[in-house]
Amino acid sequence: MEFLIIKDTLNNDGRLAIGGELFVYENFGRVPVESVSAGDICAIGETIADKVSGTALPTIKIEEPTVRMSFSINTSPFVGKEGKFVTSRNLRDRLYRELERNLAMKVEDGETADTFLVSGRGTLHLTILIENMRREGYEFMIGPPKVINKTVNGKLLEPYEVCTHALPREPKQFNV
Structure with a gap:
């Protein structure tokens, strides 16, 4: 499944991404969807990669609570x-x-x-x-x-x- 990741919906400038399925949180479970909008959490991990080289992008480090x-x-x-x-x-x-x-x-x-x-x-x-x-x-x-x-x-x-x-x-x- 290919996804178009859009930065600005008015200008339609974006990039292509490949993934298995797309989910969002609804109630207490994950629900498959066709698209997500700004503010939705849809993916976090090491599988987001550059289309040309195929290498995984660096993981996002979430800092510890203080x-x-x-x-x-x-x-x-x-x-x-x-x-x-x-x-x-x-x-x-x-x-x-x-x-x-x-x-x-x-x-x-x-x-x-x-x-x-x-x-x-x-x-x-x-x-x-x-x-x-x-x-x-x-x-x-x-x-x-x-x-x-x-x-x-x-x-x-x-x-x-x-x-x-x-x-x-x-x-x-x-x-x-």
Whole structure:
């Protein structure tokens, strides 16, 4: 099966790709489709190759999560006032369903049946998930973000981000 991968649907500029079948996620399973549009996840792996040489393109490395937060059911006296999904089953199903689309996130069961440890690429990554869930009607509590450290060759490593600032040439007083 050959696919035309289109960058811009207005100009129809694209390239040809060869594949077995094309699937998208629907409900909790994969469904075969004839075409996909922008935003659909359809393939990730080593089988995407250059048409001329046939060599596989480099794999996409998804970076490890750097921050972890605990999500648990709302136990305050005001439970059920802000949302309609308040049980741990609802929370669990939603978090594990998010894993199908959000490749940089990880979810683990917590110490109790109603707590889940959610790891992501940063506080903004997790904040977007929290806000989307709130808008969908989920009601839950979150714990403070905790940095995920790892030990390599006996050394404790912390995550960091590289940032570049473009500053004007004329001297001014400001904080970066």
